[in-house]
Amino acid sequence: MNVAERVALIEDELAAFREGLSVSDEAPDSVRLATARIHGSLFDPALTVTDIREDLSLTSTTFSARFRRHHGCTPACYIRRRRVEAAKSLLQYDDLTIADIAFHVGYEHYRTFARVFKRLTGRSPQAFREHRQSS
Template sequence: MYNTLIVDDEFWMLEGLKKVIRRDCPDYTVTAVAKDGKQAIACLEKEKIDIVITDILMPGMDGLQLLQEIRRRGWKLPVLIVSAHSEFDYAKQAIHYGAFDYLLKPLNRTQIVSTLERAKTVMAPSAKGREDVLNTVPVAQAPGKELVERIRQSVQESFMENLSIADYSERMGFNASYLSRLFKQETGKGFVQYVTEQRMEAAISMIKDGKLSMTDIAKQIGYADYKHFRKVFKQYTGTSPKFYQNGEGEADDEEERGE
């Protein structure tokens, strides 16, 4: 059983989480509850806790301060942040201090169960004790730059596949909107734009190589529809693939139809 500490100053939230965990998470038990960060630290000092679920906005020591203090003390247990606030700065700070995940209120049962199920993969058996928990930092705790770099590397290797930020969100355990904003902040580009650029640069390289037909190139980089590929390519380079190949500059509409 994983001993859980819930930290929230709202009674209904505490009771709601306790109910879901008791009913739908058989591997977890709510060992303690706290109304603010100071009470939570006191619980952690005297109780064997495996995971913390905490709100952000609370009187006294808030959730982010609690997370920071937990890390300052060297406690490596996973901390799940829940908040009614979707501001990017909150999520960024939470990830910076090593939060396992950041969920937005109102929570639903599926969110809670899914997140706690993932959390089990980063918690060591209770016999090892708190100090051995999370010796290997999971993807969900990677700093923003490292997280985005992992996504970039993955896209560079598999841009020909049907990729979406939602796929990475599910795989890495993050809110999709958070990942999208983080990716744009770190790269200066939206996720879809980045994938498109990787595809177009690959197409340009293949066109210069001259070994494949335009239709085959389109399929190689993930476009089953050649017309769609041609449209995107023209938006990216200013000319159609065939005219790019011939070095003739931009085609007019009549010539485009002639393709």
């Protein structure tokens, strides 16, 4: 698989992943807006909770409490979880390097991605890939 084919595969998988994300109508407006913005920019490494919060003109405490009440975790945690979920779907493809996957799901540094991935899954990305292949 050449570079263009790998990039197309990643972009297609991430677009499908993003399409599968939804925003509950039961959430308060601020949480719905924040969640929609997160979903729209999920794989952008420049995405920050501060920018989202400031766009909504909410204090950090208020925003975090509302978001946590609805999603069960902080906005930053929500972003990490969704990125790792997307990465897990990409790890099924042996032609994709873990560094490429990390970059495309929004991490500028492989080590940061690997640390977050292991914290959330209990396995390194490589161990996760190997386990998935043996299952």
